[in-house]
Amino acid sequence: xxxxxxxxxxxxLLGIRDLEAWYGKSHILHGVTLDVRRxxxxxxxxxxxxxxxxxxxxxxGAIRTTGRVDFAGTDLVGRKPHQIAHAGIGYVxxxxxxxxxxxxxxxxxxxxxxxxxxxxxxxxxxxxxxxLRTRADTRAGALSGGEQQMLTICRTLIGDPxxxxxxxxxxxxxxxxxxAIGTLLERIAARGVSILLVEQKLVIALDISHRVYVMGxxxxxxxxxxxxxxxxxxxxxxxxxx
Amino acid sequence: MGLxxxxxxxxxxxxxxxxxxxLASGLTLIFSMMGVLNFAHASFFxxxxxxxxxxxxxxxxxxALVLAPLIVGVLGxxxxxxxxxxxxxxxHLGELLFTFGLAFVIEEAVQMIWGRSxxxxxxxxxxxxxxxxxxxxxxxxxxxxxxxxxxxVFAGLWLLLTKTRVGLIVKASLTHPEMVxxxxxxxxxxxxxxxxxxxxxxxxxxxxxxxxxxxxPSMAASLGPILFVIVVVGGLGSxxxxxxxxxxxxxxxxxxxxxxxxxxxxxxxxxVSEAPTFLGPVFTDAWGVSVAQLGPVIPYLLLVVMxxxxxxxxxxxxx
Numbered sequence: 001x002x003x004x005x006x007x008x009x010x011x012x013l014l015g016i017r018d019l020e021a022w023y024g025k026s027h028i029l030h031g032v033t034l035d036v037r038r039x040x041x042x043x044x045x046x047x048x049x050x051x052x053x054x055x056x057x058x059x060x061g062a063i064r065t066t067g068r069v070d071f072a073g074t075d076l077v078g079r080k081p082h083q084i085a086h087a088g089i090g091y092v093x094x095x096x097x098x099x100x101x102x103x104x105x106x107x108x109x110x111x112x113x114x115x116x117x118x119x120x121x122x123x124x125x126x127x128x129x130x131x132l133r134t135r136a137d138t139r140a141g142a143l144s145g146g147e148q149q150m151l152t153i154c155r156t157l158i159g160d161p162x163x164x165x166x167x168x169x170x171x172x173x174x175x176x177x178x179x180a181i182g183t184l185l186e187r188i189a190a191r192g193v194s195i196l197l198v199e200q201k202l203v204i205a206l207d208i209s210h211r212v213y214v215m216g217x218x219x220x221x222x223x224x225x226x227x228x229x230x231x232x233x234x235x236x237x238x239x240x241x242x
Numbered sequence: 243m244g245l246x247x248x249x250x251x252x253x254x255x256x257x258x259x260x261x262x263x264x265l266a267s268g269l270t271l272i273f274s275m276m277g278v279l280n281f282a283h284a285s286f287f288x289x290x291x292x293x294x295x296x297x298x299x300x301x302x303x304x305x306a307l308v309l310a311p312l313i314v315g316v317l318g319x320x321x322x323x324x325x326x327x328x329x330x331x332x333x334h335l336g337e338l339l340f341t342f343g344l345a346f347v348i349e350e351a352v353q354m355i356w357g358r359s360x361x362x363x364x365x366x367x368x369x370x371x372x373x374x375x376x377x378x379x380x381x382x383x384x385x386x387x388x389x390x391x392x393x394x395v396f397a398g399l400w401l402l403l404t405k406t407r408v409g410l411i412v413k414a415s416l417t418h419p420e421m422v423x424x425x426x427x428x429x430x431x432x433x434x435x436x437x438x439x440x441x442x443x444x445x446x447x448x449x450x451x452x453x454x455x456x457x458x459p460s461m462a463a464s465l466g467p468i469l470f471v472i473v474v475v476g477g478l479g480s481x482x483x484x485x486x487x488x489x490x491x492x493x494x495x496x497x498x499x500x501x502x503x504x505x506x507x508x509x510x511x512x513x514v515s516e517a518p519t520f521l522g523p524v525f526t527d528a529w530g531v532s533v534a535q536l537g538p539v540i541p542y543l544l545l546v547v548m549x550x551x552x553x554x555x556x557x558x559x560x561x
Contacts, residue, residue: 060424085426097421099414106410111425159426 010037012070013194014059014089014163019067021051021058028054030218031067036163041185041195043205045229045240046215052198053094055215056165060084060091072162086113090161094168094198098148098155100141104132107140111155118160119191125154128184146177153184163194170201182208202240206230214239246377251496257385259492260392264447265465266472266484267399268440274416274479275433276326278334281341284466285348286441290314290448291457292352295363303366307391311445318441322434345462353459360458388450395446412436416479468495471545477558486556491541498537505529 014036021029028051036042044052058065061081069076076084085091099107108122126133129150135143140151149169156164166185170178182204189195189208199205205212206226214222214229216239222229229235269283290310297306321344329340364370365384372380403409415422415432423429455461472491476483506529548555 062420062424080428080430081420081423082426082428085424091424093421093424097418099418099421101417102410102414109407110410110414110422110427113426155425 010039012036013038013040013072014196015068015070016055016059017068017070019055019058019065019069021054021063021065023054023063028218029058029065032215032218032220034213034220034223036194036196038162038194039189039192040210041189041197041208043197043199043209043212044215045199045202045205045212046221047240047242050215050239051218052215053167054218056091056093056167056196056198059089059165085159085161088160088162090156090159090164092152092156092164092166092169094171096145096148096152098140098143098151100139102140103137104140104143104151105136107151107155108132108158111158113159117158119193120154120157120160122158125158128187129154146173146180149173149177149181150184153181157188157193161193163196164188165196165198167198168200169197170199170204178204244377246379247500249376250379250381251500253381253385255493255496256489257389257392257492258496259489260389260396261447261451262468262472262491263485263488264392264395265444265469266476266488267396267481268443269469269473270476270479270481270484271412271436272440273473275419275436276330276337278326278337278341279470279473280440281338281466282321282344282348283341283440283444284462284469285345286314286318286444287448287451287465288352288459288462289317289348290445291363291452291455291461292356292361292448293445294449294452295361295457298363298366303368307446307449310449311442314445314448315438315442318444319434319438321441322437326437327430327434345466349459349462356459358459360456361452363452363457365453384453388454391446391450395443399443468541471541474545475548475555477555480555480557483555483557490544494540494544495537498540499534501533504532 012035014034016032016034019029019032020027032051032055034042034044034055044055046052054063057063059069059076061076061079061084065077067077071084071087071089074087076087076089079087099110102110105122108125126136131147132151132154135147140148143151153164153166153169169181169185173181178201185195185197186208197205197209206229209226212222212224212226212229213220214235221239222232222235224232265283265287269280272278272280272283293310293313294303294306297310301309325340325344326337329336365382369384369387371383373383373386374381403412411422411427411432415427415429419429419433422432468491472484472487475490476485476487
């Protein structure tokens, strides 16, 4: 896997400014500011409980938030999840959440927007993952963990998002599957789709990301290139290593 | 029991079962979605019957059969949008109390508008004839019509749920509403629509049952408990379970009425014709009670037995 250089002139697609978010009464995010440019892979690192998954849910409008989430020129704070999805943000949750009683094909169809296929067609998805074609009529609940992860990502892709946010896609997967997910994310970015990745496995994140953010206690504590993070033993010791 | 009584009882059982399923299917869909039993569901059935009666006088029965359920459906959607959805944040107890209260409000409203006595909602003239004769006894065409309507509604509902994208969205929303909304589907609107359609199904049942059962203010209260028996016996949230349970209850209630067997008869076959006096007067009374007299209790006995031995219901997955 290669690490392409960031084009700093690329326009900002997602601009998060001073985002605060709450789970019920607990205040989880404290003024997060973060950018994702077009075609960029950005990783969000940090320990469990640092607020990374919450940040993704906050962007999707699933929890109470204040601040600004500018996406392609519009502020998304206060919008409903389905409106945010229509604005062009795809979300792949950590829990994978395939619809277990529906078939693989039905799961994919549910990802389609009313306008029909966009930059990814059903056939193309099947070409990317032939296993989804061979198991098109299988109940999604019967797939392996890795296959379910692929299905969830593909179900989001088929809705033609400009940005996908992926939460811990490699968790609990075999090494071969982890590598496959990494390759897939790079292929997605190569088609101009931006990626905001929450990842625990540092190797994958550093390998495919253009830029990384590190979160701790609901704030951004580091922002820079993967190379800069590798050089900063201090940041890694304080915010990443267990 | 003669062959004629048997055949008609089977027909009536299926008919009554299908009518119950028209109500139970909507109730089950709503339960699957919201996790709450809608106590006002039978009230929508009653509103359907009254609107059917009222509209029939002006525009005729068949237009009323279309229009009344539509009105009931819109009413249901409004109840979800401006009632249940707001109460939702206070938890299930709040929602239960809301639907419970709504049932009383609707009953009172019906009494204020139409009064306490029953309405003269008769079978439409076009269907007031004998459809066929079996063993010399005629079967009314209106009952055949009821059966046809019920079957047609289910065929439509089944096609909608299994063959369309809308059906997929509904099915996925039942288990993973958050994920469905993040794929870009307006889940709150889906919920409102399902509530509306469920209410409309109850409305259809009301219009076609109004002329056969009696259209009166107590019709909701008398049918409601039976619906809960069906939904629990079938398995909470299971459509196929509700279907089986509807037919079972249909058969039990129809056949129980036709069976005139008592404890006395059973012992009579054994050669004991009188109640043993040492058991006291209470038992002497029970001695003569026939199955027909016990009929109304049997569904509830079934409910109790089911809750003891198989609380998840016939097809249910929940414990």
